[in-house]
Amino acid sequence: MAKFLTDREDNYAQWYNDLVIKADLAENSAVRGCMVIKPYGYAIWENIQAGLDRMFKATGHVNAYFPLFIPKSFFSREAAHVEGFAKECAVVTHYRLKNDENGKGVVVDPSAKLEEELIIRPTSETIIWNSYKNWIQSYRDLPILINQWANVVRWEMRTRLFLRTSEFLWQEGHTAHATSQEAVEETERMINVYADFAEKYMALPVIRGYKTENERFAGAIDTYTIEALMQDGKALQAGTSHFLGQNFAKAFDVQFTDKTGKLDYVWATSWGVSTRMVGALIMAHSDNKGLVLPPRLAPTQIVIVPIFKTEEQLQLISAKARTIMASLQQAGISVKFDDRDNLKPGFKFADYELKGVPVRIAIGPRDIENNTVEIARRDTLEKETVSTEGLPERIKDLLEEIQANMFKKALKFRADNTFRIDTWNEFLEIIEKQGGFILAHWDGTAETEEKIKEETKATIRCIPFDSPEEEGRCIYSGKPSKKRVLFARSY
């Protein structure tokens, strides 16, 4: 199986696509730009959802659901938003089909035309703030801390499985606050939740920072982002959190009476991550043999493969395997026993390596005699024969070790591929030859940002929160700068 994968080094884009297809994560559908998320890929997304949902609830949020459709006129209400979002959208114009009079299937019924077209939500600020208008009268109604798990549609011309699709799944938080400060704190809280999730669940180190004005969400006062480095040296924006100020409250006339009896507009945030995270997970860790999944998100953490020649051996091994399986499950570990007898162990090994199962346990006749099993780690591909005594504890520790090791490895990769650059020539060389994160000075103007993008395809991924004050000169314009920003080519 693994032999069908293109090598990462030969063609990274092809390797990624092969991997998504061969590992049975997703595929393109009959509808241009829309993917089918297959069960194995969806199981990863379910684990991402479960982890994030727990974190959202632990920070006081609740879930709700708003309509898929947004009246067209809503998009014109917030000036910046319309520029950013109202363009590449799916538009519903009719609500009925009828039989073709020539007997050729169905046609759109021209008499069933909507008075106002409906847009499939590309994001839900407008429809949600139109609801909040009726929910908020006084400071007592605040804060509202709502999240929504939903599908959204942005008509994309060039799509890639998980990374950019016309329909995708995501969550979008939409909160309403009585003060600017509270909303800013919420914006920060949620970018930190995303960063924690990326680092602790996805084993993916991220850089937290501010987006430049150019790269901000349409309608936001400030956008915070987490940026991760992929193995090909390109950046991937894995989540964003927006401080929306009073823009949407003003657009939808949402005012509240504060404690002093004064009327004011409500302060807002929104924040989201999507199925794109699955793409990030794949690209950050996987290798030429297939997926490498962090234990905390792997649909199957352990697979047990029996090595046998005779039916009698299989029976002995199966009994042992089932005991081990039960003890692992009791320890809260997800485990699968693959006793299919029409496939060779070597084929199974390759298949579970392709699928990125963190730990493989092989049991042969000699293991039965010796009370041992062979443990193979997917991250390092190391094998070890160990006693079955105390196995659940050992496996639990091993899963944690793998989780930590994957993070450490990704962190080292990022460190090895982050460059502090002070000249334009160095910048060009790094960007063209090897990619990676570049920390460099920038004069703070949109013009320079735009020129650098035109000439190198590199963008400012963010102004890192922890970027220290430092005198310097813009690598492009030579003008004075007080801080380094993070450049990279990106997905």
Place this chain on the structure above:
Amino acid sequence: MAKFLTDREDNYAQWYNDLVIKADLAENSAVRGCMVIKPYGYAIWENIQAGLDRMFKATGHVNAYFPLFIPKSFFSREAAHVEGFAKECAVVTHYRLKNDENGKGVVVDPSAKLEEELIIRPTSETIIWNSYKNWIQSYRDLPILINQWANVVRWEMRTRLFLRTSEFLWQEGHTAHATSQEAVEETERMINVYADFAEKYMALPVIRGYKTENERFAGAIDTYTIEALMQDGKALQAGTSHFLGQNFAKAFDVQFTDKTGKLDYVWATSWGVSTRMVGALIMAHSDNKGLVLPPRLAPTQIVIVPIFKTEEQLQLISAKARTIMASLQQAGISVKFDDRDNLKPGFKFADYELKGVPVRIAIGPRDIENNTVEIARRDTLEKETVSTEGLPERIKDLLEEIQANMFKKALKFRADNTFRIDTWNEFLEIIEKQGGFILAHWDGTAETEEKIKEETKATIRCIPFDSPEEEGRCIYSGKPSKKRVLFARSY
């Protein structure tokens, strides 16, 4: 709060609508026919989802996700399906908006017209079987046991919150099998899963049976249903499971090689339940004071309300309440402590009755002295003062008792409102005067079924699985019949 509810007896439909609004479950949105599911309503749906998802996985199913859009031509492929589904659908015709030249917001860009219109899925058989075509070659690829949690759209002219909305949330299972028998078994398995869920989680007794040909899913060979009786004597179809035969496999040319090397079309099932279940839950149990939620689906199972006059009393009570809360949470019970000091206990009591919280615990100064609390059940409205000793166990038992009692009460209501009728006059009288389930003989023809519907608005809800063979005569035509079927007016 409760005083704003219309009484059930005065106007059941208005009572239902008031309840959904006042209990903060859902509301109508700016988009005709689409609702906003508010956090409290969505929390009930999350509990429904979690319970069903566990049951689906325990029966071997996995989740996946297919596109929201279906190419128009797909609807013409299965003849019966097109008649049933291709009509009242939302149709996407364009994929871009642009700024109005007169500066009046945005307009649809006429140059961005799709070559083939896309339909928002009203159900996903077509797009899914179009995918299965590529997934299935041999019997080894079968069975496929996939479920999808998704939003769907059916353009409805008359909508009611939860019961009938243009967009709704649901799950749809789509399975593929090598034999007819296996598919029929799956169809049965899933209607039984739904019935178990309705009875054990929703405390809602249901009648399992076959739909008549008239009432079958468009494209199905057989449709199984679970039918529940609401408090106004109308039936509600709470879930369906369809044996699709080879209809969709033929429409999408999905063939497989069986063990003998012979090519055959694949056998299919599909099954679904939706946010309608929330409507059923409300209508089956609630009263003039508000919701009555079964403990297994209640977002909050226990609320603790302090009764105090002085700040000192509140502090003593709060300390006690927090101890109790911790011990209940440790026992896996969801509990809320409402220490808001700007609302009177009486207001809180009414509010939690409106919200259907199964058990209320009140703690006053005397309870602190006596080491007691007052427990109030939402289902019976009974109150009791009990010792705090062993409280978690007692509460756990009480929640189970409430769950069982709610089921028993609904079962009794159904028994009291189910009538074995042998004459047309009795039938008319029951249907007009009190409603309920009617078990009566029917001659098996679609004509009679249609006539009865026209004259009484009653339909055949199902032919119950357990309806015994019995000689009789059709209540309408007088022709011979071998079985009673279940009639009712319905939602």
